Amino acid sequence: MSKAISQVPVTYNEPVRMYEPGSKEVESLIGTYKKMYKEQLEIPMIINGEAVTTDQKVSIHPPQDHQHSVGFYYQGDMSHVDRAIESALAARKEWSALAWEQRAAIFLKAADLIAGPYRDRLNAATMIGQSKNVHQAEIDSACELIDFLRFNVEFMTELYAEQPISDNGIWNRVEYRPLEGFTFAVTPFNFTAISGNLPSCMALMGNVVVWKPSDKQIYSAHVIMEIFREAGLPDGVINMIFTDGKETADKVLAHKDFAGLHFTGSTSVFQSMWKRIGDNIHNYRSYPRVVGETGGKDFVVAHKSADAREVAAALVRGAFEYQGQKCSAASRAYISASIWNEVREFMQEMLESIKVGSPEDPSNFVNAVIDRNSFEKCKGYIERAKQSNDAEVIMGGKYDDSVGYFVHPTVILTKNPKYESVCEEIFGPILSVYVFEDENWNETLKLVDETSPYALTGSVFARERYVIDEAAKALEDAAGNFYINDKPTGAVVGQQPFGGARASGTNDKAGSKMNLTRWISVRTIKENFVSPKDYRYPFLG
Ligand code: NAD
Numbered sequence: 107m108s109k110a111i112s113q114v115p116v117t118y119n120e121p122v123r124m125y126e127p128g129s130k131e132v133e134s135l136i137g138t139y140k141k142m143y144k145e146q147l148e149i150p151m152i153i154n155g156e157a158v159t160t161d162q163k164v165s166i167h168p169p170q171d172h173q174h175s176v177g178f179y180y181q182g183d184m185s186h187v188d189r190a191i192e193s194a195l196a197a198r199k200e201w202s203a204l205a206w207e208q209r210a211a212i213f214l215k216a217a218d219l220i221a222g223p224y225r226d227r228l229n230a231a232t233m234i235g236q237s238k239n240v241h242q243a244e245i246d247s248a249c250e251l252i253d254f255l256r257f258n259v260e261f262m263t264e265l266y267a268e269q270p271i272s273d274n275g276i277w278n279r280v281e282y283r284p285l286e287g288f289t290f291a292v293t294p295f296n297f298t299a300i301s302g303n304l305p306s307c308m309a310l311m312g313n314v315v316v317w318k319p320s321d322k323q324i325y326s327a328h329v330i331m332e333i334f335r336e337a338g339l340p341d342g343v344i345n346m347i348f349t350d351g352k353e354t355a356d357k358v359l360a361h362k363d364f365a366g367l368h369f370t371g372s373t374s375v376f377q378s379m380w381k382r383i384g385d386n387i388h389n390y391r392s393y394p395r396v397v398g399e400t401g402g403k404d405f406v407v408a409h410k411s412a413d414a415r416e417v418a419a420a421l422v423r424g425a426f427e428y429q430g431q432k433c434s435a436a437s438r439a440y441i442s443a444s445i446w447n448e449v450r451e452f453m454q455e456m457l458e459s460i461k462v463g464s465p466e467d468p469s470n471f472v473n474a475v476i477d478r479n480s481f482e483k484c485k486g487y488i489e490r491a492k493q494s495n496d497a498e499v500i501m502g503g504k505y506d507d508s509v510g511y512f513v514h515p516t517v518i519l520t521k522n523p524k525y526e527s528v529c530e531e532i533f534g535p536i537l538s539v540y541v542f543e544d545e546n547w548n549e550t551l552k553l554v555d556e557t558s559p560y561a562l563t564g565s566v567f568a569r570e571r572y573v574i575d576e577a578a579k580a581l582e583d584a585a586g587n588f589y590i591n592d593k594p595t596g597a598v599v600g601q602q603p604f605g606g607a608r609a610s611g612t613n614d615k616a617g618s619k620m621n622l623t624r625w626i627s628v629r630t631i632k633e634n635f636v637s638p639k640d641y642r643y644p645f646l647g
Contacts, residue, residue, distance in 0.1 A: 108205045115214065117260040119598060120221060120252040125240040125468060132468055135240055138226040139233055139466055143168070147177030149328045151186060151348050154193035155341025158186065164348075166325055169237040169474035170464040170510035176234055179324045182349045187316070187357045190345035194288040194314035195363060197342030202284045202312045206266065210259045213310050216337035217255035220248060228329045232298045233465040235325030237473040237510070240465065242428045243298075245596070247326060250299035253599035254617045258307045261619040270630070277633045282626040284312030286392050287365030289625065290358050291315055292351070292379075294371040295322035295476055296431050300399075302330045303616060304368045305344045311625040313366070315344045318354050320371070322476050355379050360386050366395035366625060370433075370616075372531075373400040373560075373609050395624045399604075399611040401531045402433045402562030404585070404594045405554050407577065408449065409568035410442035410544045416591065417441065417567045418452030424565070424593035425537035426460070426515040429475050434563040434587065434595040434604075438528045439539045440550050446541045450500070453517065457501050462512050474510040475534050481511040484534035487527050488516055496522040502535075523553055531560070547573070551580035562606030563587040563594035586613050 125132040147166075150157035162181035168174060201209075220228055228251075229243040238246065270278040291305040305317040319327035331346050347354070358364055359382045367383070369376050376398035383394060406424065408417045424436030441449055463470040475481050485505050491497040502516030515535045518527050527538040542550045554564070564585035566577040574590055581588065586606035587597055597604040603615035614621045 108207060112207050114210060114259050114263050117256045117600070119600060120249040120256075122249050123244055125244065127468070132240060135226050135229055136466065136468065139230040142227070142230050143174075143176060143234055143466070145176065147325070147328070149177065149179035149324055151180060151182050152331050152335075152346045153186065153189050154196070154345065155335070158182070158189075160186075164321070166235065168234050168510070169476050170466075172478075172507075172510060176325065179328075179348050182347050184349070184353060184357055186347050187349055187354050190316045190347045191288060191358065191361060191363070193342040193345050194316055197340065198288065198314045201309075201314055201340060201343050204312070206262065206312075209310055209312065210262065212334075212337050212339055213255045213306055214259055216306070216333050217252045219333050219337055220252050220255075224329065224333050228298065228326060228333070231326040231329045236295060236298070236323060236476065237465060238428060239470060239473055240468045243465070247298035250297070250599060251302045251330075254299055254303040255306065257600045257617055258303075258310055258622065261622050262310060265619055265622055265626075275634065275636045277635065279631045279633075281629040281631065282311070283629050285365035285395065285625060285627055287363035289313045289315050289366040289368065290364060291317040292355070292367070292369045292371065293317070293319050293323070293327075295320040296428070296433070298323065298326045298330065300370050300616065301327055304370060306334065307617075307622060308366065308368055308625045309339070309343050311622055313625055314342065316358060317344055317346045318349060318351065319346065321348065324348060351375070352378075355382060359383055360389065362389050362391055364390060364394055365392055367397065368625075369398040369400075371400065376400045376611070392627070397612050397614045397621070397624050399433070399606070399614075399616060400609065401560055402435075402606060402610050403438060403529065403531050403558035403560045404434055404436055404563040405438050405440065406436045406565045406567065406594065407440040407550065407554050408442055408445065409547060409566070409570065409573050409577075410444045411569040411573060412442070412445060412567035412591075413569065414445045414448035415452050417445070417449050418456060420565065420567065420593035421449075421537060422453060422456045422460075422515070424595050426472055426535045427595065429472055429513065430535040430537075431476060431480075431533055432595050433610075434597065436565070436594050437532060437537060438557070439537060440554055441539060441541050442544050442547070443541050444544050454501060457515055457517075460515060462514055464510065472515055472535060474512050477511065478507070480534060481505065481507050481513060484513045484516075484532065484536060487518075487532055487534075487536055488513075491518045491527060494525070496520055496525050497527065497538075500539075523557065529558055548576070548580070551577055555581055555584045559609040560606065561585055561608035562610040563589070565589040565592060565594045567591055583607065586610065
């Protein structure tokens with residue numbers, strides 16, 4: 107029982123470590139990477155707090171060296187999905203009744219474990235399993251996940267403090283109950299932070315969770331689960347399973363106690379799950395909450411008044427960091443003709459200095475794409491552009507999968523604003539550029555708005571304020587995260603709540619109070635201190 111109105115520690119964004127060459131930080135992280143790289147990890151599922159193994163072992167290969175193995179995970183089947191649901195439901199009564207301070211303490215502790223003793227291990231796992239360089243791992247698996255955990259605690263307390271007014275003689279209150287049943291987190295490969303946040307924010311609000319991480323991110327998911335358990339997460343609250351995505355979704359979404367889906371991944375998978383929920387709608391105890399953050403085809407539009415060098419730097423970072431595998435990555439650029447030559451020269455110069463290779467060498471800015479499918483997909487876009495009459499590859503265009511899945515930062519220039527690489531999500535280090543005549547600024551804004559079904563992120567570069575205002579208005583619905591004179595990636599928890607609309611998702615803004623409201627069901631309580639003793643109102647005389 108809570109006997110105080112506690113205040114949580116003051117929240118701040120975790121400072122990003124710089125990992126400068128020769129620093130102790132970088133030596134320690136690369137040392138951990140090398141040590142883990144040589145080990146053979148056995149990764150079990152975690153159901154009801156137990157390590158669950160099967161006779162199906164799946165080997166894990168770093169994308170930067172597909173012949174090397176860092177261990178294996180145990181693949182589960184539908185019996186494990188059943189066990190995970192049962193275990194979650196069994197844990198619900200105690201967990202949902204626990205005082206919020208106790209829940210908060212677990213996740214605050216997890217944040218501090220990541221900030222301190224687990225930082226190198228989680229970053230190294232992300233570098234090995236998902237091929238991120240030291241900086242990309244640090245801003246994702248360390249800083250963003252720590253921020254999610256700490257800020258969510260603060261947002262939860264702000265939410266709990268929101269209470270209705272009361273008239274004389276009565277007391278109105280609202281209680282923020284967890285959802286009735288269990289929740290389902292399905293997470294993508296590309297951000298360790300998202301993978302940790304989706305199940306944990308639902309658990310923080312008192313829910314119990316079945317969590318299915320991407321099979322391409324199991325290596326770091328395992329470390330996250332280690333941390334949650336060390337932080338004191340009780341058995342059964344989050345159950346992590348490694349099972350087939352579609353079969354698991356079919357089973358989970360047909361269960362009468364399914365209460366909410368927290369998904370991040372591709373648009374087509376999300377749409378198939380929503381459809382399945384619709385098919386099962388008559389089966390559920392409550393209407394489930396459905397939150398999905400999905401694909402993007404994120405734009406940069408540069409006016410003739412923009413600073414060409416700033417545009418080039420934003421494109422190089424925005425399009426090629428983490429090999430373009432961020433949902434927010436710049437993948438189509440619209441550049442005013444009068445600044446294009448300059449932008450092109452600056453980009454060329456920058457790309458010539460970029461090294462591509464394993465994250466073990468921190469001087470590699472670009473590492474490997476996640477797997478063979480992704481490599482083949484990128485190769486297809488590059489080769490088709492080389493053959494096309496509509497497009498030409500003006501930078502990069504090299505790829506090599508002899509050791510790892512390496513695709514060099516590639517720029518496709520096209521005269522056709524509806525060319526395939528301008529419209530489709532590629533999820534690789536490929537940027538398409540369309541150059542427009544300076545006088546066609548307004549038509550170009552319309553083109554940017556209408557070219558893709560997505561609306562996740564986008565940037566405008568300009569120095570004229572009227573022009574910035576025009577772009578902000580014309581592109582109001584084209585991006586959930588809109589940037590002015592900045593790259594469209596790198597949203598920070600607490601500063602730029604993240605999410606998109608249209609085909610990009612339900613825009614519930616991960617790591618914000620808005621998102622947490624989806625995982626609660628409010629109970630309103632009215633208590634009358636002086637109850638009427640007669641049915642008659644004064645108007646009856
Ligand atoms: P994905 O859709 O392939 O996989 C996401 C998750 O869904 C994984 O856990 C996967 O195992 C599971 N899954 C796959 N097929 C399924 C099915 N038929 N039914 C149920 N589950 C299934 O996505 P990915 O390749 O891991 O991630 C990249 C995608 O995620 C991109 O489209 C990217 O834009 C998007 N993304 C969006 C955001 C955002 O905030 N909007 C953030 C990160 C990634």
